[in-house]
Every structure is written in structure tokens, then in C-alpha cells.
Amino acid sequence: MADYPKTTVNTVKRLGKRGAYDYETVHTIINTASVLHVSFNDPEHPFPVILPMLGCTANFEFQDADANSSPQDIYIHGYVSSRLFKSPEKSDGEEGLPITIAATHMDGLVLALAPFHNSCNYRSAIAYGHAALVTSDDERLFAMQRITDNLLPTRWANSRNPPTKVELNQTSILRVKVVSASAKVREGGPSDDRPDLKNEALRKGTWTGVVPVWQQWGEPSPGKDNGCEEVEGYIEEWRLRENQKGKAIAYEAIEKGK
């Protein structure tokens, strides 16, 4: 089984054919997002909290399990008041804090003859689960390494490690046990109504199609204390590869949906 079961919580209701539930689609969208939006409730406030945080999927018990085909937890790096984890009634029994994680990639602006048919090409994933603060040093170290290398592959090995005891203690990591998840993907070009398509003056005067978009990583800028003469090869290779990949995905999305 390499799919999240469809339940009332995760089933994509609007435009259901855009929905996907397989591990590969969901985990890839999460692991390639530059930021995750994490939402939970603080009983002291009327509004849900949303925090932009860094994180990725991983499985501490089966560390070599392939994220594309195996169950994963989501590790998130960043501060969430520990008060929210302490009280059982606040944390949904003993399971942890109910939490929702969203990852969204924008792939293009879809322009139609009529604004009503404008759209965006995008890939988004939503995961629902229960979060707990990671307290074991081993698991915290594991998560720090995974999150670091998810941002920039091999950075962990290529920078100072292991972290000091103080650093380890000051790092707050949440482990989210995923209960359900789904993805939604929009591809292709615009789709206009027949009366507009028959309007030759409108068609000739209004460009329709897709303006693709991706994240572009620029020339690295050294910090004031940098002592390394050249940007290391693995950083440049990663950056250029990401730019190519982002661009390719944005253009492929246009063709795929056509």
C-alpha cells in the first residue's frame, strides 16, 4: 500500500479528478516545498494559528525507507509553544496536537479570454496528523540532519557536525504522525466558453495561455565571515539543477494537461 486512504477528512471534494493520494505525489510536494504552512488551534485564541516552517518527511524507525513508497512522519523545525502539548484535553487524548500541514508550488498563471476562466497551475499537498515535541537526542539529531539536507543536499556532512549539546537542546522539532493526506494538481492551459471562442475580435485581441513560474536560485552572496574562496561545487550544482527542474516542471505542466 503506497496510498493514503480516502476519508472524509482528506478527500478532495472540489474538482476531485485533480486529487491524488499516493505517497510519491504527496511526499514529493512536501519535500520540495521551500516552506510549509502549519496550522493548529490555540484554545486561548479564536483564530487558527498558521506558521511558516521548515520540514520534510522521514521515518526514524525505518530510516532507509523510500519516501516515495513508504509511510512517513513529517518533521518540522521551529518553535511552537510547549504549553499546547501539555494538556491531554488540548492535545486530543494522548495522540498529540491536531495539526495540518500545507505545501504549495505555483507552476503558472493560466490566462483565459474571460477572467472567470483564469486559473493557476499548481501542486499542493495537505497532511493531517498529530504533533509531538521530539524529546530524544537521537531522534532530534536525525531530524536536524534530514531537514538540513532537504534544504540543501549534503550540507550536513559539508558543515560543522555534530551539533553541540547546547545546540541540540535549543532546537525544537515536532514529529507529526500523519493520519491522512492528499494532493491536488492543476495542469494545462485555459479552457474558454464557446461564445467567447467564437468572438474573433476578442480572440485576436486577447492573448490566452500560460505564464509559467518557478523558484529561481540566484548567484550566491558570501557572508561577512565567509572564509571559503569559491562557492562549493555541490551548492552550485544543486542550485542550477533546482532552477532547471523548476522550469521543466512548469513547462511540462502546461503540456501534460493539454
Next chain:
Amino acid sequence: MADYPKTTVNTVKRLGKRGAYDYETVHTIINTASVLHVSFNDPEHPFPVILPMLGCTANFEFQDADANSSPQDIYIHGYVSSRLFKSPEKSDGEEGLPITIAATHMDGLVLALAPFHNSCNYRSAIAYGHAALVTSDDERLFAMQRITDNLLPTRWANSRNPPTKVELNQTSILRVKVVSASAKVREGGPSDDRPDLKNEALRKGTWTGVVPVWQQWGEPSPGKDNGCEEVEGYIEEWRLRENQKGKAIAYEAIEKGK
């Protein structure tokens, strides 16, 4: 007054000096984000809902009010089950559905000698408010136009308008009355600990600094029904301007925080 009041809901607690509360900062981050993450609670489910949606700030009563200096509502385009708006106890009295909106721009990956000090340059805004479905045709039309032009300036006037009665009825728009909001901005380069900086071998062998990132809009790709020979000038100008602006912001963020 061009600031959101600091309250227990919106005050930036972690690294408070990164917080901002002025209309200009908050509204600009929202209006330049390619996607908004919208969170609310559905009493039938244990997890908060997060939806990626399109939207922008505007003020229907004072339509010419400058978003940089005046109070704004947030108009969001997209489907939210109307069930959530119907029951007064579900919607926090008569005020509407409590909703949180997040907009995040990633501006750079900050690489330090130690993974513990890695960071990201970013600009994020969070707005808390009460959402209601817009029911008046005039206001819906106003919001559709604002959201369209916020995606691509002047697209409304340059495509088929006004919408048909059917289109207008099928468009669902939420108006969010903002109760409070704040922004958080991280700029600058890495900041390492003294013992690491004194380690000459580490400093020489580990590149530190910022890899800037921005959204890059590529060459537009015409749709299958496009009848307009060339991509219109306002689209190309917008696209190239956005690319320049995004790149400039990412590089300026590095210098500003130094």
C-alpha cells in the same frame, strides 16, 4: 493610524524585533504573494482546514483608499462550504467564520558554518479576521476585478468583461474583515558562533552566505485556442518587471540585514 494594534493574538513572540505591524508591510506581503494559505475550523473534523487560495486586499466602501495607508478587507476567491457560514454558533456570533490568512515569500537560503545557524530570508504576513460570503453582485464584481488585476495588472480591462450573470453567480468570494495582522521579516546573512569562526580549517572549507531566491516568470506559452499573434505588451512588461523586482528584493534583503 496606519498600523494594526498589537494584541495577544498578533504580537510576534519569537524574535520580536523581526515583527512589523504597519499596513504597508502587511498589505504588500499579502498582495504580492502568488498564493494565500487560508485556515479555518470545520467543526466536523478534528484538524484545521488549510486551503491555498487567491486573493488580495481591498476596501469596497472606499475603493480608492491606498492599501499602504488605509484599513483593508481581504477578498479571497475560491470555494468554502457555505455550511460553515450558516450557523451563528459556528461563526463566532454574527461576525462570520474565524479565519487566518498567511502569505509567505522566500527570499534566500542562509548557510552558516553550523546547521544550527542556517536560516532563511523571508517575508511573511498573517491576518486574522471574520469571513463572510459576498452576496451582492456589485461587491462580487468589484472583488473579481481586484483579484484579477492583482494577479496581472490591467488583465480585467484587457479581457472579456463584464462577466455574464451565470459567471457572477458561480464565483464564490469571501470577504474577510481583518481583526488583527502582523508581518515578520528576516534579512541578512548568517551569524556564526565564535568557536566556529576561530576554526580556520572549517571556515576555509565551508562556504557561508546566502543563496537568494525569487519567483521567475518564464516565456509565456500560448493556449490551444489562442488567436492573438503576439504576447501583449502589458503581459511581457509585467513579467519582466516582476522578475527584476523579485531578484532585487532577494539581493537587497541580504544587504539590509548585514
